[in-house]
Amino acid sequence: MNIVVPIKQVPDLVEELEIDGSGKDLNREWLKNKVNEFDDHALEEALLYKEANGGTVTAIALDSDDIEKALFAAAAKGADKVVKVTGDFGGAVSSHTAAKALADAIQSIGFDIVMTGVQAVDDRDGQIAGLLAGHLGAANVNVVTSVEKDADGLVIHKEYSGGVVAEFETSTPVVLGIQAAKETPRYVPVAKIRKASRGLTIDEIAASGSADAGSEVSRMFKPEGGAGAEMLGDDAEAAATKIMEILTSKGIK
Amino acid sequence: MEPTREIYRNFPDILQYAFYLIAFLACVTFIYGFYRKYKKYRKGKDANRFNNLLKRFLKAGAIMGKNSTVFKRDHYAGFAHWLIFWGFVVLLIGTAIVAIDHDFLRFLGIHLLEGSFYLWFSVILDVFGVLFILGLIMMIVRRAGGKPQFDYSRSDLDAAKYNRKGYSTDDKIFLWLLLLIGISGFVIEGLRISADGMPAFEQWSPVGWMIADLFNADTANTLHLYSWWGHAVMVMIFIAYIPYSKAMHMLIDYANLMFKDDMAAKKLARVSEEQQDISMGYVAMTDFTWKELMDFDACTKCGRCHVACPANAAGTPLSPRDVILDMRSHSNECFNTSEWFKQSFAEAKKEKPSIAGDVISTDRLWSCTTCMACVEACPVGINHHLDTIVNLRRTLVEEGDMDDMLQDALANIGDYGNSFGQSERMRAKWTSKLDFKIKDVRKEPAEFMWFVGDFASYDAGIQDLTVKVAEVMTKAGVDFGILYEGEKNSGNDIRRAGEEGLFEMMAEDNIETFSLSKFKEIFTTDPHSYNTIKNEYPEFGGNYAIYHYSGLLLRLHEEGKLKFTKKLDYKVTYHDPCYLGRYNGETEAPRKLLEAMGVELIEMPRCKENSFCCGAGGGRVWMDDSKMEERPSEIRIKEAVALGSADHFIVCCPKDYSMFSDAVKTTGNEDRMEVKDIIQLVEEAMG
Numbered sequence: 059m060n061i062v063v064p065i066k067q068v069p070d071l072v073e074e075l076e077i078d079g080s081g082k083d084l085n086r087e088w089l090k091n092k093v094n095e096f097d098d099h100a101l102e103e104a105l106l107y108k109e110a111n112g113g114t115v116t117a118i119a120l121d122s123d124d125i126e127k128a129l130f131a132a133a134a135k136g137a138d139k140v141v142k143v144t145g146d147f148g149g150a151v152s153s154h155t156a157a158k159a160l161a162d163a164i165q166s167i168g169f170d171i172v173m174t175g176v177q178a179v180d181d182r183d184g185q186i187a188g189l190l191a192g193h194l195g196a197a198n199v200n201v202v203t204s205v206e207k208d209a210d211g212l213v214i215h216k217e218y219s220g221g222v223v224a225e226f227e228t229s230t231p232v233v234l235g236i237q238a239a240k241e242t243p244r245y246v247p248v249a250k251i252r253k254a255s256r257g258l259t260i261d262e263i264a265a266s267g268s269a270d271a272g273s274e275v276s277r278m279f280k281p282e283g284g285a286g287a288e289m290l291g292d293d294a295e296a297a298a299t300k301i302m303e304i305l306t307s308k309g310i311k
Numbered sequence: 312m313e314p315t316r317e318i319y320r321n322f323p324d325i326l327q328y329a330f331y332l333i334a335f336l337a338c339v340t341f342i343y344g345f346y347r348k349y350k351k352y353r354k355g356k357d358a359n360r361f362n363n364l365l366k367r368f369l370k371a372g373a374i375m376g377k378n379s380t381v382f383k384r385d386h387y388a389g390f391a392h393w394l395i396f397w398g399f400v401v402l403l404i405g406t407a408i409v410a411i412d413h414d415f416l417r418f419l420g421i422h423l424l425e426g427s428f429y430l431w432f433s434v435i436l437d438v439f440g441v442l443f444i445l446g447l448i449m450m451i452v453r454r455a456g457g458k459p460q461f462d463y464s465r466s467d468l469d470a471a472k473y474n475r476k477g478y479s480t481d482d483k484i485f486l487w488l489l490l491l492i493g494i495s496g497f498v499i500e501g502l503r504i505s506a507d508g509m510p511a512f513e514q515w516s517p518v519g520w521m522i523a524d525l526f527n528a529d530t531a532n533t534l535h536l537y538s539w540w541g542h543a544v545m546v547m548i549f550i551a552y553i554p555y556s557k558a559m560h561m562l563i564d565y566a567n568l569m570f571k572d573d574m575a576a577k578k579l580a581r582v583s584e585e586q587q588d589i590s591m592g593y594v595a596m597t598d599f600t601w602k603e604l605m606d607f608d609a610c611t612k613c614g615r616c617h618v619a620c621p622a623n624a625a626g627t628p629l630s631p632r633d634v635i636l637d638m639r640s641h642s643n644e645c646f647n648t649s650e651w652f653k654q655s656f657a658e659a660k661k662e663k664p665s666i667a668g669d670v671i672s673t674d675r676l677w678s679c680t681t682c683m684a685c686v687e688a689c690p691v692g693i694n695h696h697l698d699t700i701v702n703l704r705r706t707l708v709e710e711g712d713m714d715d716m717l718q719d720a721l722a723n724i725g726d727y728g729n730s731f732g733q734s735e736r737m738r739a740k741w742t743s744k745l746d747f748k749i750k751d752v753r754k755e756p757a758e759f760m761w762f763v764g765d766f767a768s769y770d771a772g773i774q775d776l777t778v779k780v781a782e783v784m785t786k787a788g789v790d791f792g793i794l795y796e797g798e799k800n801s802g803n804d805i806r807r808a809g810e811e812g813l814f815e816m817m818a819e820d821n822i823e824t825f826s827l828s829k830f831k832e833i834f835t836t837d838p839h840s841y842n843t844i845k846n847e848y849p850e851f852g853g854n855y856a857i858y859h860y861s862g863l864l865l866r867l868h869e870e871g872k873l874k875f876t877k878k879l880d881y882k883v884t885y886h887d888p889c890y891l892g893r894y895n896g897e898t899e900a901p902r903k904l905l906e907a908m909g910v911e912l913i914e915m916p917r918c919k920e921n922s923f924c925c926g927a928g929g930g931r932v933w934m935d936d937s938k939m940e941e942r943p944s945e946i947r948i949k950e951a952v953a954l955g956s957a958d959h960f961i962v963c964c965p966k967d968y969s970m971f972s973d974a975v976k977t978t979g980n981e982d983r984m985e986v987k988d989i990i991q992l993v994e995e996a997m998g
Contacts, residue, residue, distance in 0.1 A: 073736070092726065247810055249587065249812030
């Protein structure tokens with residue numbers, strides 16, 4: 059089985075986010091990137107599958123800031139091949155654009171299973187897996203929590219709301235949107251990443267055609283305080299004093 | 312009649328030849344045993360221990376001569392061992408003189424053992440023979456007392472799963488064989504004197520003379536031959552037994568003390584290029600250095616490390632003694648070296664057991680707090696308990712076999728330079744509580760660069776103490792600055808958790824930031840950072856003069872810059888942080904400070920180099936401790952409360968403050984003991 063895992067970098071929420079001058083995107087100048095957590099789980103599930111059943115794992119990503127770091131880490135974890143799709147992918151890339159570029163590249167590599175994160179913190183639309191499946195003419199299951207091999211194909215667990223799990227059987231090719239891997243994504247020691255970055259070449263595939271962006275952000279902003287809420291500010295002591303005042307005024311002593 | 316004695320008294324020639332044959336066989340067995348060990352050590356990697364050979368030889372000789380490491384904290388054992396040691400050495404020299412005199416000098420027409428030389432020889436050997444026997448009896452009595460360190464029970468397995476009777480058999484054989492050799496030596500001396508008709512000069516052998524008195528000459532004459540052979544055979548068995556039993560410590564441990572590395576544990580070894588191609592950690596017995604292999608043989612199972620270990624006291628499956636003994640068993644299996652008295656296991660071992668995981672289980676490896684108590688306690692120079700554990704942890708880290716919390720902490724440090732997973736830009740947020748601005752040494756020069764450390768910077772429960780340090784230093788007129796978001800985790804505990812690559816990254820990043828900053832000296836609030844910056848950064852090109860804040864505060868006080876105007880009326884006990892006291896020998900500065908502030912210091916039984924770990928070191932602070940029977944910090948608080956009179960528990964390490972503040976609550980001692988950082992007392996004493 060050839061498993062392809064599309065991954066991407068997303069803004070690290072440890073830093074405070076700022077909106078840029080256009081009001082339609084984040085200020086990316088000081089942004090810190092990290093691998094999308096769901097993609098990390100997709101890679102882990104792919105590696106677990108490979109370790110149990112054999113096959114190869116290819117990590118693929120659109121060219122963007124710090125993407126080499128993420129690809130080296132994927133190789134250090136055990137991906138057999140890492141691929142970068144080159145093209146103009148600076149700033150926010152819509153799911154439609156990303157899916158078209160990735161699908162073309164994945165098609166040229168060849169695949170049996172695609173596992174990718176079911177969603178990402180920076181787009182929240184969860185469309186990538188579905189769009190890829192459409193482009194690639196493959197089956198699609200999302201919100202997957204387990205992928206196992208079976209005599210006829212794959213057995214897939216999908217998580218429903220309310221703690222219910224459904225089991226699917228599918229043949230390949232298939233595109234899976236991974237919610238969580240069976241195990242916590244593995245830690246990859248720095249020495250392994252350093253070693254991987256020395257001996258590894260990142261294959262490059264140029265993006266071919268372009269695609270309709272699908273949707274466009276017309277305005278980006280932080281939640282605005284409404285009449286129903288009173289913000290108490292950042293200072294803990296002042297906020298505590300204020301809380302005491304409010305409680306006292308409501309008759310709680 | 313000239314005072315002397317006849318060698319091989321009443322021996323037919325054939326028996327003399329038989330004796331030489333037996334002696335030859337015993338010596339061959341002895342030499343072969345040590346030759347096999349030599350071959351084993353040759354298979355280990357190089358350890359660079361052949362510098363200053365004469366100095367090493369004399370230093371180890373002095374430790375041996377005084378038995379100082381055995382005396383340490385156990386005067387009874389030290390004294391008994393001293394008696395046995397010197398008794399054995401003098402009797403060995405005496406026997407050697409007899410052999411040289413009879414087997415070599417005789418043919419040159421020289422005879423030493425006559426006249427006054429013989430008389431002095433007799434009395435000296437009798438005296439040391441008595442001391443030898445006395446020492447052995449003291450040890451037999453001590454063993455019968457059932458001290459906890461003589462309990463060979465494993466900490467990780469049920470009694471049904473292993474058998475260590477071989478170990479106690481070896482102990483008994485060693486003691487009783489020596490005792491019987493000593494006693495039988497006196498018996499044959501007495502019988503000879505009696506059979507010779509009690510010549511008056513033999514009163515110079517007082518013990519022999521008293522025994523001679525018990526026999527008539529004829530009986531003595533018959534018994535002498537038998538008892539001589541009994542004595543001789545036991546001696547020959549003993550010689551042959553030495554390399555295959557605990558008796559090997561008599562020779563191996565001299566070498567082990569001589570070649571020991573005084574920086575072991577304090578400064579861990581880097582991973583060589585060729586090792587990195589295989590694994591970051593040790594995977595095969597040939598990955599160990601020859602000195603590490605020798606360490607495993609050097610153990611006498613005295614159990615001092617076993618009872619000193621906080622992980623063992625907390626009920627985890629780890630015991631440093633068992634790590635050494637299991638590694639010994641495994642190395643003997645791998646290198647096919649004989650061990651006559653060994654442990655066995657009920658379950659058959661895997662065909663190719665992994666060292667990290669099968670020989671030493673992952674649970675045991677992750678239980679170590681790297682407090683170094685085992686290294687400090689060892690009387691025979693074994694100091695690679697901790698290095699071995701770290702080298703095996705490196706293998707586990709490479710395989711990703713670790714606690715989820717540790718994994719998160721390491722990932723956070725990799726991403727943000729701190730274990731809290733907070734932004735670098737939040738590192739100096741605590742400074743907003745100050746009414747002055749601290750210099751940024753990356754931008755403006757200062758005399759001191761303060762390396763604050765992760766806990767002091769990010770932990771909400773510690774930040775108030777950090778603020779106090781800044782205030783006190785400022786009041787004392789210290790010109791200092793910090794690195795703000797430029798500081799990263801020092802890496803001390805990352806390295807000891809086995810993440811060598813991340814440690815190197817942190818060390819290199821910090822050293823680069825240091826080199827771009829302007830300061831003369833460093834002080835730090837964190838003993839862990841103190842250790843790695845002082846002992847490990849030099850290997851990465853960073854050489855700095857560094858103070859722990861207690862040392863700097865004392866210097867300021869002695870220079871008159873830090874004045875105590877208010878005498879403090881507390882009764883305190885002081886807890887030495889492992890990385891300050893045991894690792895770096897700094898036990899006096901905090902005590903002198905406490906004295907200067909006028910508090911009454913009541914010492915806990917385990918103090919200074921023998922301090923008992925809080926349980927947070929070596930990455931343990933990032934791991935789950937819920938499976939412990941009792942946390943080391945709780946054991947420690949109970950030790951302090953048991954003093955009865957102390958009401959303050961003084962610390963000078965942010966992790967200590969956090970661990971012990973919790974422990975007074977969980978042990979229900981909040982109203983009996985208050986945990987305070989030394990900076991809180993200093994601030995109060997300044998008035």
